[in-house]
Structure formats: structure tokens, C-alpha cells
């Protein structure tokens with residue numbers, strides 16, 4: 001029997017990420033990419049002219065991303081293995097889309113470190129870039145308020161089929177635009 005991960009990667013993910021706003025030739029940062037369940041389909045969408053930066057502090061997770069990228073012959077995913085620091089090793093105003101999926105919550109970040117992270121994301125984002133947030137384990141209105149305070153304009157709430165903890169689920173995403 002096919003797993004939810006297989007169904008997600010083979011049938012659902014690309015459509016959902018296009019609806020989120022990822023396009024061909026975009027530079028995408030998947031901050032805290034985990035095993036790459038979003039980074040890999042994003043790389044298929046952006047194509048040869050685009051690039052996906054898959055950033056995580058877990059080397060094992062990045063190994064899984066690299067393995068999947070290799071099996072799909074995707075050459076446009078660049079792994080960034082950090083030690084969990086909030087400084088992102090990317091140029092100012094170089095990114096079209098940042099994904100913050102199931103990471104921006106108190107399990108990983110305090111309110112202060114979230115503010116620091118958002119300011120880094122602001123720095124690396126192009127003018128009008130998209131920041132898409134999958135707000136798990138946190139109140140939607142609270143995180144919306146925090147992100148708007150850091151100079152991002154709320155661009156919409158989407159209800160989508162998503163993958164969470166290797167299971168398909170229906171959930172909300174919040175999209176923001178860098179001012």
C-alpha cells in the first residue's frame with residue numbers, strides 16, 4: 001500500500017505549492033526543511049533556472065533530502081546545514097519565497113528568537129517576496145500578529161491538503177508579503 005508521503009510527493013505537493021505561490025525560476029528558502037517533503041516538490045516547480053535552499057540543523061534530515069533529490073535527478077537543491085543559529089547564510093534580497101512550515105512555534109523558538117528569525121528572513125527576501133507559514137502548535141492569530149509586526153503584509157489564509165508528521169491532513173497556511 002502506498003504511504004501518505006508517497007501520495008503527497010507524487011500527486012498533491014506540486015499543485016499545493018503552486019497554489020501557495022511558488023513559480024518557475026524562483027529562489028526558494030525552505031527554512032527547517034526536515035526530510036524535504038516541501039523542498040523536493042518546490043525544486044520540481046522552480047526548475048533549472050530556479051533554486052531551492054533546504055536549510056536545517058539536522059544533518060540526518062538533510063541527508064534524506066539529498067538522497068531524494070538524487071533519486072529524482074534534481075540538481076537545484078542546495079543544502080544548508082546550520083547549528084540552529086538564526087543568521088541565514090544567504091545574500092540580502094535574494095529570495096522570492098520562504099517556507100516556514102511547522103517550525104515557528106515555541107517548541108523551537110521563543111518570541112524573541114522568532115522576532116530575530118523574521119528579521120533575517122526580511123533581510124534575505126526580495127521586495128514583495130512571499131513568506132508562507134504553516135502555523136502548527138501555535139495560535140493562528142498570535143503568529144499572524146507577530147509576523148505583521150515585523151513588516152510583512154498579510155496576503156491570505158489558505159486551507160489545503162498538507163503533509164504533517166508523514167500523514168496527510170487538511171490545514172491552514174498563512175501567506176505574507178515582504179513590504
Ligand SMILES: C[S@@+](CC[C@H](N)C(=O)[O-])C[C@H]1O[C@@H](n2cnc3c(N)ncnc32)[C@H](O)[C@@H]1O
Nearest residue numbers: 032033034037056057058061084101102103108
Ligand atoms: C517538525 S519539522 C518540520 C519539517 C518541515 N518543515 C515539514 O513541515 O515537513 C521541524 C524541523 O525544524 C528543524 N529546526 C528546528 N529549529 C531549527 C533551527 N533553529 N534552525 C534550523 N532548523 C531547525 C528541525 O531540525 C526539524 O527538521
